[in-house]
Structure formats: structure tokens, C-alpha cells
Amino acid sequence: MLRVYGTSASGNCHKVRMALEALARPYTWTEIDILRGTTRTPEFLAMNPNGKVPVLEIEPGTYLAESNAILWYLAEGTPLLPSEPLQRARVLQWLFFEQYSHEPYIAVARFLRKLHPDPASQRALADSKMSGGYRALEVMEGHLAHTPFFVGERYSIADIALYAYTHAAGDGGFELERFPAVRAWLDRVQAQPGCTPMSA
Amino acid sequence: MLRVYGTSASGNCHKVRMALEALARPYTWTEIDILRGTTRTPEFLAMNPNGKVPVLEIEPGTYLAESNAILWYLAEGTPLLPSEPLQRARVLQWLFFEQYSHEPYIAVARFLRKLHPDPASQRALADSKMSGGYRALEVMEGHLAHTPFFVGERYSIADIALYAYTHAAGDGGFELERFPAVRAWLDRVQAQPGCTPMSA
Numbered sequence: 001m002l003r004v005y006g007t008s009a010s011g012n013c014h015k016v017r018m019a020l021e022a023l024a025r026p027y028t029w030t031e032i033d034i035l036r037g038t039t040r041t042p043e044f045l046a047m048n049p050n051g052k053v054p055v056l057e058i059e060p061g062t063y064l065a066e067s068n069a070i071l072w073y074l075a076e077g078t079p080l081l082p083s084e085p086l087q088r089a090r091v092l093q094w095l096f097f098e099q100y101s102h103e104p105y106i107a108v109a110r111f112l113r114k115l116h117p118d119p120a121s122q123r124a125l126a127d128s129k130m131s132g133g134y135r136a137l138e139v140m141e142g143h144l145a146h147t148p149f150f151v152g153e154r155y156s157i158a159d160i161a162l163y164a165y166t167h168a169a170g171d172g173g174f175e176l177e178r179f180p181a182v183r184a185w186l187d188r189v190q191a192q193p194g195c196t197p198m199s200a
Numbered sequence: 201m202l203r204v205y206g207t208s209a210s211g212n213c214h215k216v217r218m219a220l221e222a223l224a225r226p227y228t229w230t231e232i233d234i235l236r237g238t239t240r241t242p243e244f245l246a247m248n249p250n251g252k253v254p255v256l257e258i259e260p261g262t263y264l265a266e267s268n269a270i271l272w273y274l275a276e277g278t279p280l281l282p283s284e285p286l287q288r289a290r291v292l293q294w295l296f297f298e299q300y301s302h303e304p305y306i307a308v309a310r311f312l313r314k315l316h317p318d319p320a321s322q323r324a325l326a327d328s329k330m331s332g333g334y335r336a337l338e339v340m341e342g343h344l345a346h347t348p349f350f351v352g353e354r355y356s357i358a359d360i361a362l363y364a365y366t367h368a369a370g371d372g373g374f375e376l377e378r379f380p381a382v383r384a385w386l387d388r389v390q391a392q393p394g395c396t397p398m399s400a
Contacts, residue, residue: 092272100249
């Protein structure tokens with residue numbers, strides 16, 4: 001059976017849970033406490049030398065890292081990933097947008113303000129993430145003004161990847177009220193099978 | 201014909217050139233001067249609302265952004281991308297590693313030290329990128345100690361993506377002498393068809 005080594009409060013890990021639930025794939029979840037350095041132990045680094053969650057154990061001894069690579073692997077051949085080449089490339093475009101232009105601002109601001117052991121000490125750093133995060137939300141707003149989902153007018157792993165930290169952006173101090181198309185899209189994603197908000 | 205809107209001094213753009221040359225695909229290159237704000241004009245934002253190079257024009261009016269999504273699109277069905285599902289997922293794992301754990305340190309340090317109009321003013325920021333960059337190089341070194349190329353012992357777009365800024369890491373102040381397996385891999389990549397170092 002598939003096993004996820006993940007942290008429930010991490011959006012990157014939550015993506016994997018959402019895909020598995022949407023596909024009704026059986027899996028086991030092993031909770032990893034990133035604040036206690038569990039991802040830096042020799043055992044963890046043997047699974048992912050880059051020391052990050054999530055890690056998917058496909059079979060004993062076979063591991064796959066990087067949340068969006070895991071999403072792609074799980075979604076291949078299912079309705080969560082289109083079959084047409086350009087649409088598939090557009091899914092990837094949004095997955096890379098998420099990891100480069102969205103997560104480093106919106107996820108990091110949330111971590112510093114909500115999950116860090118001493119948020120007050122991190123305020124200046126968290127504040128420095130706001131303009132980049134708002135730029136990402138503006139790009140999403142412009143796109144979602146014209147389409148119900150990110151690619152091909154159908155729910156896909158592009159939506160799962162971007163939902164993960166967008167629905168929790170308020171934790172990082174972002175005002176989603178300014179983005180009506182993003183909010184309507186969040187509602188549409190939340191109506192999909194297997195979609196749940198993060199627990200933390 | 202395919203057209204690339206790119207900046208020759210950008211590794212992200214250089215990846216696309218390397219893939220096109222390796223595949224012997226005809227293309228036109230339109231040089232974009234990122235330092236003059238060309239990526240923020242209405243014309244450019246109509247191609248890529250995220251305002252970044254490279255952009256691939258697939259046909260008039262059809263654009264694809266994000267360097268690694270472009271690599272995937274070009275490589276599908278060619279020897280640059282494996283056909284086996286787990287190997288394909290591993291290619292993606294390295295592409296996401298490159299954009300999240302490598303490029304933001306190694307490419308940014310290079311930009312600040314070599315391409316910024318006033319590098320002296322950026323020294324502290326560039327210095328702050330070194331430890332993350334060395335962590336990425338250590339992950340690569342550990343992997344390449346056991347395999348000639350990143351995935352499936354064959355040259356793929358994972359190698360192209362990681363070559364782009366690794367071969368120029370010295371520009372950012374990184375000492376590649378400490379990574380013999382990485383250096384041997386750079387030599388192997390440089391022996392591949394279409395591989396050229398960046399011009400700037």
C-alpha cells in the first residue's frame with residue numbers, strides 16, 4: 001500500500017492527501033514533525049536526501065519526493081490529469097508557478113506567522129513575503145476571471161496544488177477578499193470529492 | 201515555427217535553447233532584456249501574466265511559460281524523456297528540486313554578483329544564498345556518485361535543467377572543486393549534442 005511521510009500542517013503534504021482522497025486510493029499516513037528535525041535524521045535522508053516532506057513510499061524501498069511530482073505520478077491516467085499534450089504542459093506550467101512564485105511567499109508567510117515557535121521574532125521576514133504573495137494572487141485572479149479551473153475547464157492537479165496554500169493564505173496575513181475570482185474558485189475546489197481544508 | 205522569448209544570460213532560458221538544439225528543432229529566438237523591464241510591458245504580460253522569461257510561442261497566440269514545463273513539452277515522445285511512469289516522475293522530482301532548492305540560491309547568487317548593475321550593493325544578499333546553494337550541490341553530489349545522469353542512467357531534461365545554472369555556479373561564488381561527481385557529470389552533459397555553455 002502507498003505510504004505518505006507527511007506533516008498535516010503542510011500544504012505541500014496536504015496536496016498529496018487531497019489527490020489520494022479524490023482518487024479513492026488506499027494509503028497510510030506517517031506523521032513527520034518537521035519542527036523536531038525529523039526530516040534531518042539519517043533514516044529520513046535515506047528516503048529523500050533533500051530532507052523535505054512529503055515523501056511517497058510507492059513500495060518498500062521505493063520513494064518519490066517533491067509534492068508536485070507526486071501529484072503527477074498519482075494523477076497520470078486519471079481524470080485529474082488531461083491527456084492532450086498542450087493541456088498537460090499547462091498543468092505543469094501552473095505546478096511550477098506554484099512552487100516558484102506562490103509557495104515561497106504564501107506558504108512561508110503562513111509558516112512564520114502561524115507555525116513558527118516565536119512568530120513575533122519573524123514579523124519583518126513574514127512582512128517581506130507579502131508583495132510576492134499578492135503578485136501570485138493577482139496572476140491567479142486574472143486567469144480565474146475567465147475559467148472555472150486552471151486548465152481545460154476541468155478540475156486537475158493544478159487546482160489541487162494551488163488550493164493547498166491559497167485556501168490557508170489568511171494564516172499568512174493575506175486578504176483574500178480582494179480576489180473574488182480566486183474565492184469563487186476555492187468554493188468550486190471545495191465542492192470536489194476528497195477536498196478538505198488543512199487541519200492546522 | 202517555434203519562437204522563444206528569452207534572455208541569453210538566463211539559465212532558465214538557456215535550458216530551452218539546449219533542448220531545442222539537442223532535438224534539432226528549428227526555432228527563432230527573440231532576445232528579451234529583463235534589466236530594461238521588457239517582461240513588464242502589456243505585450244509581454246499578454247504572453248505570460250507572471251512576467252518571466254522564457255516563453256515559448258508554439259503557434260501565433262499560443263504561449264507556454266515556465267522553463268521546466270517547456271522542457272517537458274518539447275521532450276515528450278523523444279529520448280530526452282523516459283517513457284516509464286516512475287522514471288518520468290523522477291524527472292519531475294529533479295525538475296522541482298531545481299526550481300525550489302537550487303535555482304533560488306545558485307541562479308540568484310550569480311545574478312546578484314555578475315549581472316546586477318551594482319553588485320557591491322548586493323553582496324550581503326548574495327552571501328545569504330550560499331548555504332542553500334551548497335546544500336543543493338551536496339544533494340546532487342550524493343546522487344551523482346552512483347549514476348552517470350540524474351534519471352535512468354540516460355541523458356534527459358533533468359540533466360538539462362540542472363546543468364543550466366550548475367555549470368555557471370562559479371559566477372555566483374560557488375566552488376565546484378568540492379564536488380567531483382558534479383564536475384564529472386558536467387563534463388558528460390557537455391559532451392551531449394546541442395549542449396553549449398551560456399554565452400554570458
